[in-house]
Amino acid sequence: MSRWDLIIYDFDGTLYDTRPGLERVLHQTLRTFGFDPDQYTLKDFIGPPMEWSLEHTVGAPASMIQEMLDYFRPRYQEAALEHLVFFDGALALLEELQAKKIKQAVASLKFSPLLSRIIQEVEITDQFEVIAGHDPQQPRTKTELIRHVLEQIPAKNPIMIGDRHFDLVGAQNVGIPFIGADYGYANDGDELANSTYRVKDIQELRQLLLV
Numbered sequence: 404m405s406r407w408d409l410i411i412y413d414f415d416g417t418l419y420d421t422r423p424g425l426e427r428v429l430h431q432t433l434r435t436f437g438f439d440p441d442q443y444t445l446k447d448f449i450g451p452p453m454e455w456s457l458e459h460t461v462g463a464p465a466s467m468i469q470e471m472l473d474y475f476r477p478r479y480q481e482a483a484l485e486h487l488v489f490f491d492g493a494l495a496l497l498e499e500l501q502a503k504k505i506k507q508a509v510a511s512l513k514f515s516p517l518l519s520r521i522i523q524e525v526e527i528t529d530q531f532e533v534i535a536g537h538d539p540q541q542p543r544t545k546t547e548l549i550r551h552v553l554e555q556i557p558a559k560n561p562i563m564i565g566d567r568h569f570d571l572v573g574a575q576n577v578g579i580p581f582i583g584a585d586y587g588y589a590n591d592g593d594e595l596a597n598s599t600y601r602v603k604d605i606q607e608l609r610q611l612l613l614v
Contacts, residue, residue, distance in 0.1 A: 405505050405612050409532075409558035411549060411579075413565035414511035414518060415449050416587030418493045423486035425449070425479065432475045436467060449588040450567035452512050452537045480517050487525055490586060492605035494527065500612065501530045506556055508533040510548040512569065532556050545573035553577060564608065568594040582611065 415421040422445060429448055430440040438461055448456045457463045457471055500507055508531050511518055515536030522528050533555045535548045543551070549563060563574035566587020574581035575597070583589075583598030586605070595601065602608045 405500070405503065406614065407505070407560045407562045407612065409506045409508065409553075409556055409561035410500065410612065411508045411510050411552050411561060411563045413563075413567070413570045413584075413587075414509055414513050414536075416566035416589075417564055417570075417584045418489055418497075418509075419521065420488040420490055421445075421449050421588070423488045424483035428475060428479045428482050431478070432471060433461065435474060436463070436471050438463070444590075446588045446590050450512065450569050452539070452542070453514070454539065476514065476517075480520070483517060483521060484524060487521065489525070490605050492609065494525065496605055496609050496612075497527055497530045499609070503613075505612075506532050506558065508535070508552045508556060510535045510545065510552050510563070510573070512537045512545060512548070514539075545569045546576040549573045549577050549579075553579075562599075566595070571595055571598060582608065584608070 412418055425448065426445055433440040443460060447460045453475060454468055454472060457468050463471060497507065513536055515538050518536040519534060522534060533552050535551050553561060562580045562582060563570060564582040564584060565571065566584040566589055571581050571583065580599035582600045582602060583595030585595065585601055585603045589595055600611055602611060
């Protein structure tokens with residue numbers, strides 16, 4: 404069994420390996436709009452919503468951001484669905500936890516339609532009680548997404564798993580423990596330093612969740 408009765412996952416960099424689908428399309432988008440992709444690392448764009456990264460990381464003017472998103476999103480969706488890469492052991496872990504009747508959910512800042520589509524493509528929709536993604540029309544912070552999950556699923560001992568500082572802060576803000584996924588896309592410097600637990604791969608995560 405597990406000491407936790409609800410496991411909330413971030414998606415990119417926690418269950419899903421974003422790099423294969425994202426890198427080429429991101430570089431293409433930046434070049435198309437006059438930005439040098441070599442000035443940034445892929446990690447700068449994994450975690451927050453893309454519009455946030457374009458504004459705060461790239462410094463794109465507000466008047467350009469929607470046009471960049473309209474260019475990026477359909478191309479990224481095609482690439483993401485072509486490269487459905489999950490971290491080794493992640494899908495098996497979801498299945499094992501479901502078999503043990505442990506509730507699972509996703510709280511991700513990934514664009515909600517694409518998040519749902521990827522989950523549908525690999526046929527794991529029924530393994531999650533709630534899938535909470537990013538809606539540009541009603542944007543929510545990671546804290547608000549986690550809180551939404553907790554409001555939907557009664558749980559005495561929930562835990563959050565993620566690979567970025569946004570995930571850690573969200574868990575802290577709602578008062579639940581946090582597992583830092585060191586195998587994900589945290590930037591250089593220890594942005595997961597205040598995690599309750601740390602794991603280096605899915606195998607370690609499994610051992611922690613099923614103790």
